Amino acid sequence: MAPDTTVAKIPTSSQTVGQLIEGGRIDTVYGDVYMRRARDYLSALLDESSYRAIGSRQKEIDELLRQTRSAVLERDWGKAAEISTRAEQMRRTMDELTDVAAIAKNVYDADATAFDPFSPGKHLGPNAQARQNAFRAQVLDILASLGKEDPTLRGFYDKRSSYFSGLELRTSAEQSEKSSRRSRAQLEQLALEAVERGDITAAHILTKELLDFHDAENGLGGAASTQSRYECPVDLAAPFPPDANTRARELGMFAAHIAAAAPEIKAAAEIMYSHAWDAIPLTPELEHEGVLRSEVLIESKTPAQFLTEELKMLAQQFLQQIFINSGGARYLPRISAETALVEDFAESEAADAPSKLLDALRLSHRRGLARSEIDNALIRFGSQIVAEQLHLDPIEYRLVCIPYDLYVRLGRDRNWGQWHHWTHFDGYQVVRDNRLSALVGGDGRFGGINDLVSISRTDAREGVYVRFAVVRRARMVARWR
Secondary structure, rough: OOOOOOHOOOOOOOHHHHHHHHHHHHHHHHHHHHHHHHHHHHHHOOOHHHHHHHHHHHHHHHHHHHHHHHHHOOOHHHHHHHHHHHHHHHHHHHHHHHHHHHHHHHHHOOOOOOOOOOOOOOOOOOOOOHHHHHHHHHHHHHHHHHHHHHHHHHHHHHHHHHHOOOOOOOOOOHHHHHHHOOHHHHHHHHHHHHHHHOOOOHHHHHHHHHHHHHHHHHOOOOHHHHHHOOOOOOOOOOOOOHHHHHHHHOOOOOEEEOOOOOHHHHHHHHHHHHHHOOOOOOHHHHHHHHHHHHHHHHHHHOOHHHOOOHHHHHHHHHHHHHHHHHOOOOOOOOOOOOEEEEEEEOOHHHHHOOOHHHHEEEEOOOOOHHHHHHHHHHHHHHHHHHHHHHOOOOOOOEEEEOOHHHHHHHOOOHOOOOOOEEEEEEEEEHHHHHHEEEEEEOHHHHHHHEEEEEEEOOOOOOEEEEEEEEHHHHHHOOOOO
């Protein structure tokens, strides 16, 4: 059920809008839900069209001042008084809107993606885990307040409070104990040096400490418990309502039932989930060393019958790079069975044919679009399409570019990845200075369905197509406890 967006029923509270903005910055996977609700509140104070008009009003004032000056020079005092009065009225109106316009900027011009502070990765900085308790306390306070002020979405706020309350975070004492120990990078360097000089005793002690370090990093110890932290408790394979499937076909989509990943993908995923949260080397020298380590790790942990160059390349990418989904959470491939609504068209030049879904997103075509343009369309119209055209709850479901792992698993049977073009995938690669590059891939010349690269979010080259999918939002959550 879509949230009630009737403006007349919504109190005009700028404080509530501020809380929704802050809540969306912390609870990033649901950030668009908070921002959509903030728009509902804000529209009674300053709707988007009025906000966009503020910039042009300053130009109008400047023009009126120019006309006033001309009237004064012509000694036409009546005209000068009339024009200057209009200019003064417009200036007073703008002054009155200053505060609300500052709030509106954080809603109408908000970044499409914010980093999830509960998804580890070097992009969050060295003290990311130490700050998580403060973030949780802040978002729980915000959710408690919103539950009282906005009863329409109280159920949503209560569910999110339950989620954050259940996250296992380090205490201050544990953080202090960890900081007093030697870092993983230091231990790894010492272990390599011990092996190179043939000191088996030192190597044994250091590798044992590294194993303990790894178990402590992952909470309750062992790879199995590590994976369970990130295992989605929501049944992603549950079928969509029949009515939604019918409506999806009208938009050119089909209900895709994806089986659990093949054994070789599961083997790679186990490595990714166990080690992709480790600290990543920051210098070129250590980065090269990290690549060599990941190769050894993959080869030692993967059953020989599953070890292929494609598998090694896939696992290595997710070990060495930071990928996030469009909800800002750390992205690792899903391996469980899943059901999604996916656009149904062959990878051919005819793919850019007219589409009701593209029309609903106000996109004139599906090729040559920059990710920034796609993101804006999804933010503006995605939830509306999910709620009004598919009759699905936009809190539970989300319209996105097809995720890479769904593309790979569906593409094996649908002959995708054969053409010489890229497809937009949900999410981004975090590159230097925490800039985001859009994920694309699927070019038959560079790995086919396994091809995964990134390009600038403003890159609108003709050879990149977009294929949309409706997925359960729960697949985008990085960790569950």
